[in-house]
């Protein structure tokens with residue numbers, strides 16, 4: 001499972017820490033070295049091609065841009081999408097173990113209410129299964145899990161909510177103005193409200209007690225935005241509460257990867273050429289065209305000349321690529337937009353799960369017993385209880401989210417063995433009837449652990465934070481204008497959500513269509 005070298009494991013490198021012995025992942029490799037028709041060989045190992053639009057990055061923003069362009073342009077428009085990884089999806093990826101467990105690369109949920117997602121995804125095709133609204137909460141010194149449900153949607157459980165020990169009478173009453181705000185205001189209006197940090201918003205604007213904040217809002221919202229409440233935007237707080245109060249959260253049958261797969265199938269069926277395992281190294285401008293140089297898995301290089309280039313990577317890569325374009329060197333001197341790290345551990349075991357409801361379980365034990373070295377868990381869920389495709393028959397899967405503060409990262413990396421043991425101890429305390437199984441590594445088998453260092457860009461308190469619904473203009477990067485034909489999209493230009501990424505991709509695609517094809 002984990003490396004035996006004193007548990008000192010893999011540094012927080014690019015994507016997953018994949019703990020090899022336990023995990024044999026099937027990753028699709030559609031990498032092909034055959035030169036496409038119309039390409040010419042400039043030198044051995046280097047091919048040069050012409051296309052209309054080159055998109056860099058096959059996360060959901062790049063895929064959305066590609067679909068928008070090919071859906072609104074002439075049939076012979078050539079759109080090429082270059083993706084560095086072995087498959088598309090970016091931060092929306094899943095792995096399937098040899099024995100049939102689906103592991104999303106970090107715990108994520110599909111929020112059905114997202115406006116752009118509703119426009120461009122086929123929900124039926126995703127075969128979504130829903131979480132129960134609300135959450136279970138593990139409170140300090142209480143063995144029984146408490147329940148918080150949304151009384152507006154789960155009327156039968158409303159009595160339970162009123163009697164839940166998570167909130168006192170005053171806090172329950174204060175939920176009304178909060179819900180009234182998010183339900184009656186439009187998304188645009190919510191983003192126009194004065195912005196503050198989420199802790200101040202909850203404590204001062206709505207008057208919630210610190211105990212309720214610690215028990216519910218902190219684990220809930222920190223599990224979404226990956227930083228303490230005082231470093232989260234009140235706009236994002238209102239936005240996500242509106243989305244969750246209005247619609248369901250769910251998991252697709254094929255894991256979160258199904259979202260990316262659906263988009264890439266859609267794009268390819270409309271003619272987009274997707275080249276995976278192709279990492280873009282540089283962009284050069286020459287007249288009104290750009291030359292994009294990339295390196296493939298076997299180190300051969302590819303040059304693509306295009307009139308339009310869309311950079312759809314995370315903010316760090318976008319900054320790096322742009323700052324090396326002649327005339328845009330100033331971008332290199334802009335402050336870095338910080339990115340948040342999150343960890344996720346998966347455990348597989350024989351049915352039944354300790355929690356039989358398809359619901360999120362939050363660590364409401366409060367400071368000192370949440371998101372720290374000895375008590376690393378922020379939230380857990382049993383994805384296979386929500387969507388049975390996540391585990392083979394007769395087995396269940398537990399997903400444990402660990403925030404940056406609890407990963408215990410040092411220069412040597414993360415001590416995964418210590419983390420695993422702390423998680424087991426904590427969960428054994430939560431589920432005493434299952435404690436022996438949870439502590440036994442041959443019964444609750446660690447199927448893998450992920451550490452995602454660029455999980456989300458900062459959404460509050462930094463210049464150009466990702467907290468702008470509708471997105472920033474795609475023809476500039478953090479206020480610096482880009483030359484015609486060079487565009488940028490991705491969650492860092494909008495809100496750091498699936499919806500923000502999709503919306504930013506659609507608007508970059510639209511910009512290309514508008515300028516290139518006359519609207």
Ligand SMILES: Cc1cc2nc3c(=O)[nH]c(=O)nc-3n(C[C@H](O)[C@H](O)[C@H](O)COP(=O)(O)OP(=O)(O)OC[C@H]3O[C@@H](n4cnc5c(N)ncnc54)[C@H](O)[C@@H]3O)c2cc1C
Nearest residue numbers: 057059060061084090091106108109280490491497498501
């Ligand atoms: C663990 C986790 C959980 C999340 N949970 C949720 C959630 O529940 N709800 C929600 O709304 N949002 C969630 N998010 C946020 C959401 O997933 C992201 O905001 C969104 O996927 C970002 O998409 P993107 O296209 O902007 O960027 P990315 O997904 O990062 O895509 C960028 C792509 O560019 C590629 N690339 C990078 N460099 C190069 C290069 N040089 N050449 C070619 N390609 C390159 C990358 O490999 C990647 O595929 C979560 C994120 C994480 C990490």
